[in-house]
Amino acid sequence: MAVDSILSSPLGPPACEKDAKALQFIEEMTRNADSVQENVLAQILTRNAQTEYLKGLNLNGATDRETFKSKVPMVTYEDLQPLIQRIANGDRSPILSAHPVSEFLTSSGTSAGERKLMPTIKEELDRRQLLYSLLMPVMNLYVKGLDKGKGLYFLFIKSETETPDAMWPLRAPTSPPVGAVFASGLLRAIRFLQLNWQQLTEDIRTGSLNPKVTDPPIREYMTRSIRPDPELADCIAKECSKENWEGIITRIWPNTKYLDVIVTGAMAQYIPTLDYYSGGLPKACTMYASSECYFGLNLNPMCKPSEVSYTIMPNMAYFEFLPHEPNNSPGSTPPSQLVDLADVEIGKEYELVITTYAGLCRYRSRATFSSHRVPQLAPQFQFVRRKNVLLSIDSDKTDEAELQTAVENASKLLREFNTSVVEYTSYADTKTIPVTT
The missing domain is CATH 3.40.50 (Rossmann fold)
Known part of the structure; x- marks a missing residue:
């Protein structure tokens, strides 16, 4: 054809x-x-x-x-x-x-x-x-x-x-650019990098694998493939050592074209954080x-x-x-x-x-x-x-889309303080009754 x-x-x-x-x-x-x-x-x-x-x-x-x-x-x-x-x-x-x-x-x-x-x-x-x-x-x-x-x-x-x-x-x-199945998974990977970049750069610099990695197949594969690369290690360390991690994805991988990640439904709450770390890269579902x-x-x-x-x-x-x-x-x-x-x-x-x-x-x-x-x-x-993912109190039912909208609207109050909502959860509080005016 x-x-x-x-x-x-x-x-x-x-x-x-x-x-x-x-x-x-x-x-x-x-x-x-x-x-x-x-x-x-x-x-x-x-x-x-x-x-x-x-x-x-x-x-x-x-x-x-x-x-x-x-x-x-x-x-x-x-x-x-x-x-x-x-x-x-x-x-x-x-x-x-x-x-x-x-x-x-x-x-x-x-x-x-x-x-x-x-x-x-x-x-x-x-x-x-x-x-x-x-x-x-x-x-x-x-x-x-x-x-x-x-x-x-x-x-x-x-x-x-x-x-x-x-x-x-x-x-x-398991999950299937830069990507993970859910937005929360990709953010977990970024957080792991924040906590372990020093060891990562050391492994890259020396061409060896940290003893903390004990899985035999992983160690065998990495032993065959990893090579010392001081220049790459210095490049990663330079970016990760900065206090500001805004745009860290494109700073480390400058040719990244999009994020392959699900950001619909409950994952929509992570869109602002992904934008922060990626510099606003497109998010492909x-x-x-x-x-x-x-x-x-x-x-x-x-x-x-x-x-x-x-x-x-x-x-x-x-x-x-x-x-x-x-x-x-x-x-x-x-x-x-x-x-x-x-x-x-x-x-x-x-x-x-x-x-x-x-x-x-x-x-x-x-x-x-x-x-x-x-x-x-x-x-x-x-x-x-x-269906059935909602807060239900008596006849008042709030589904995840409505909850997401409510959190987005409420988070606007934080902008003047240069603060944003990173993550949220919810539960039905029946101890008090909201007062309407």
């Missing part, structure tokens, strides 16, 4: 032929979202037809949407938790998925302050890697010369643990993913944080959308209200409901999105809030 074959596409001219193929794949998926979704659902129902969960719903091998929608209920994690716990305890029968569970992913806990165990299968890794392979072709549309440089990513990996049966590992999601499922891409990754939206890739899972109502609950909302990806109404808010290859069926994600459309492509969705 020639590079110029999609010059007139909504995505823009590709940087190379490899990128052209990736962008073409995105367009084909999103232009034909409904038919792709229909095929995905049929594949999921066919392969998992003999699982305990689907057999219990009496689908009788049906793979069409109508039967699926009439017989499969919406569920929450609490509904599936007993089945998931059986898998974690060592039950090897096909409970949710016909394919063997390879490991459990633990959620970050950002959805409702608690960690959940999400079973996954090996082929999900390939599906997720496919989504990752689409990120740079999109980024190349907006930032030139990325192929001539390097990217620095901070990977925060929690210690691997085991399920009660010791059969499957438990993993927390490249994709939307969770432990349950990888959803889609941001096709305009260099937009302002307040304008971030995601195009759902219909090949990742089967997606349905529950119209947002203030008091929606699993028991009060009939599944008949769910709409397909092709049928969402522009400008409305929806909670995302997913059916995955790993066996989750009509699972409520608790993430609420507002939909809008890009010409010729599938609808895009802007993250609004996470």
